[in-house]
Structures are given as C-alpha cells and as structure tokens.
Amino acid sequence: MSISDSLGKVGMTADGVTASVYLARRNLARNGLRSTLAILGIIIGVFAIATLGILGSVIQLTAADALGGLGDQIIVSPNADAGIERLTDRDVTTITRAAGNDATVIPVVTGGALVERGESRTFAALYAVERPGDLFVAGAGELPERHRRGAIVGSSVAAELDVDVGRTITIEGREYRVIAILAESDGFNLLQPDGAVLIPRTAFADESYTQVIVRAESGSEAGAAADAIRESVNAREERVSVLELSRIVERIDQFFGLLNAFLIAIGAVSLIVAGVSILNVMLMSVSERRGEIGVLRAVGIQREDVLRTILVEAGLLGFVGGVIGAVISGLVALGLYLAVPEVTLPVVVNLRTAGYLLFAVLFGVVISLASGLYPAWRAANERPVEALRLK
Numbered sequence: 001m002s003i004s005d006s007l008g009k010v011g012m013t014a015d016g017v018t019a020s021v022y023l024a025r026r027n028l029a030r031n032g033l034r035s036t037l038a039i040l041g042i043i044i045g046v047f048a049i050a051t052l053g054i055l056g057s058v059i060q061l062t063a064a065d066a067l068g069g070l071g072d073q074i075i076v077s078p079n080a081d082a083g084i085e086r087l088t089d090r091d092v093t094t095i096t097r098a099a100g101n102d103a104t105v106i107p108v109v110t111g112g113a114l115v116e117r118g119e120s121r122t123f124a125a126l127y128a129v130e131r132p133g134d135l136f137v138a139g140a141g142e143l144p145e146r147h148r149r150g151a152i153v154g155s156s157v158a159a160e161l162d163v164d165v166g167r168t169i170t171i172e173g174r175e176y177r178v179i180a181i182l183a184e185s186d187g188f189n190l191l192q193p194d195g196a197v198l199i200p201r202t203a204f205a206d207e208s209y210t211q212v213i214v215r216a217e218s219g220s221e222a223g224a225a226a227d228a229i230r231e232s233v234n235a236r237e238e239r240v241s242v243l244e245l246s247r248i249v250e251r252i253d254q255f256f257g258l259l260n261a262f263l264i265a266i267g268a269v270s271l272i273v274a275g276v277s278i279l280n281v282m283l284m285s286v287s288e289r290r291g292e293i294g295v296l297r298a299v300g301i302q303r304e305d306v307l308r309t310i311l312v313e314a315g316l317l318g319f320v321g322g323v324i325g326a327v328i329s330g331l332v333a334l335g336l337y338l339a340v341p342e343v344t345l346p347v348v349v350n351l352r353t354a355g356y357l358l359f360a361v362l363f364g365v366v367i368s369l370a371s372g373l374y375p376a377w378r379a380a381n382e383r384p385v386e387a388l389r390l391k
Helices: 004-013 017-030 030-068 089-099 155-161 218-234 246-287 289-297 303-341 351-380 384-389
Strands: 074-080 105-117 120-129 137-142 149-155 168-172 174-182 197-200 213-214 238-246
Touching: 017 030, 017 303, 030 155, 030 246, 030 303, 030 351, 074 246, 089 105, 089 213, 089 218, 105 155, 120 155, 149 155, 149 168, 155 174, 174 246, 213 218, 218 238, 218 246, 246 303, 246 351, 303 351
Parallel strands: 120 197, 149 174
Antiparallel strands: 074 213, 074 238, 105 120, 105 168, 105 213, 137 174, 149 197, 168 174
C-alpha cells in the first residue's frame, strides 16, 4: 500500500487515536514475522508472571485450607523447664475460667499402646477427650456427648485391624467395644485422629492431663484468651507454656507471600527480556520507515501523531501478547485443578487469580509501551528534510 493510500485511509477515519490505530495495525501487519516474534516474547513473559503468581497463590491457599481453623486455637502445655510434667483438674478449671464463656476448653490425656484384634495388631496413639465431638467427626457410629466407655477408633487403625462398629479391640490386655470410627482427616489437626484410638480417661494409669486445647471464636479472641491464661495460671509460677497457633499461621502466610513475590519477580525478568525484543522491533521499524515518516511530516502530520502511532504499535503488541498469555495461563490453572486432587476449585477460581491475570496483562502492556518510548521519540523528532534525503 502506498503512502498516498495510507493518507487517504487516515483521512476517512476519525482523527487522533483511530487514525493511529489504523496505521499501527498496517505497519505491524507489513512486518508480520517480526511482529509475531515480538508478540511471542510478550506471551511467554505474561504467561510466566501469571502462572507463577497463580501457582504461588494456589500453594498459599491450599496450605491455609489444610491448616483450617488453627488460627483460633491455642495449646496449653505443662512447663517442663519448671519441672511441671502434667496438668491437674485445678489447672483446667483455672484455664477454663480465664478463657471465658465463649471459648471451648478441651483437656487431653495422651499416650500410646499396641492395639490388637485377633491376629492383627498395630501401634496407635491413645487419647482421652471427655467430649470427642469438640474435636472430631464420626465416620461410622455416633460420638458420645461424654466419653465414659468403649473405644473410638481412627480411620487408619480401623482399616489396619479391619474393625467395624460393634466389634472389640484389645489394648494392653483390656477389651473395648468399638462405639464409633472417626472420619478420615482431610486437613491439619492438632491431634492426628487417623492413627489414634480414643478411650475413657479412667483407662489411663495417670489421669492427669498432658495438654489443653482452647478454641476461641476468632484469632483475636484466641490471643486475648492466651494472655488471660498466662496471667491466671502463671500468676505465682510458670506452670504452663501457651502456644498461640495464630502466630504460626501468620508466619506461614508471610512465608508463602514472600515466595509468591519471588516467583512473580522471576516471571517479570522474562517479560523485561520480551520488552527488549519489542524495542528492537520498533527501532528497526522506525529506521525502515524514515522516508515514509518524513513524507507524513512534510504534508502536515504533527509530531504528536507520529509519537502516538509508534506507541500504539508497541501497545498493540503488548496487549495482544498479554491477552493470549493470560488465556493460556488461565487454562493451565484449570488444568492444575483437574490434575491435582488436593487443589480445590475455589483455590484456583477466585479474585486473586483474576488479579494476577489482569496484572500480568497490564504489566505486559506497560513494558511494551516503555520499550516503544525511545523509538517513538526518535521518529517524532526526525527532521522531514533529513528523512526525505535518505528515502
């Protein structure tokens, strides 16, 4: 297409941006292979940023799901450094009073023993929890409101011993009728129920408690309860150590946030490399069209029009490559959901994922525009006489 035809086309379109878009599309199409390679670089960069960002987000949210509601729980344990090995009923009463009426206080006795049924046997953790429903869910049978008799068996122990509700198991020479089997744990739990057996507190030789779990309504209330427990129980001596799980959850979340930023930074490097490719494309394009640009300037096209046209070319490269890269990244994220059972749909499809895709596209356009600034400035400031002399 000749320069006069181009000017005629421009004259038939609206002024300003529309004319610049038309010329930019024509110029990019005229150098199809070069433009395609530049777009490919943007696609790779945007895909890297979006995919690494989404991957980091998926890991972070999956970890948060696995930790569940641990942020609103605290663990009160005997202070071994002060020679305290177990917690008494009086300690539990003090902890309950300090935690407040809205908190759930769950004293636990722990141990371990060989569990047998016929010729089958396995080692299991032993727990005594007065109200099992505060911590566990039954997969078969029903959990008693207060555990006074019988055994509640974890899913892994039940599978190894091939035991069902109503059957009996033997623990340290005592027989227990299985009254319930716990549901398989699908997340992180302070007490690992799958490989455990719950028996009444009276079955333990030492009935004093090894730890107390306190569940509050929120993380802030858990923090307040932890402070109150320290002040009450440790008023005279450091009898207990209090672990606030919300702080651990916060540290884990901070770690994954840092990891996510690192991954995005790695993707940004590839996009900056793509920007250098666009700079090269724009420079070569401007150099090849010096004569044409000189003619346009000679017939009255202003510097702003030339500047806008070159920037629109760079912006189009970034936008097209960004959109394609984001679409591919979105498909990869959905593939991750389909391929990995642990990854749930809400972890993949959410506002954060959409934010990473949008950020990657915008970053790709910004890098493209930045790469086109110098070639655009060079073209806009080309003297018409010099350009026509080299035509």
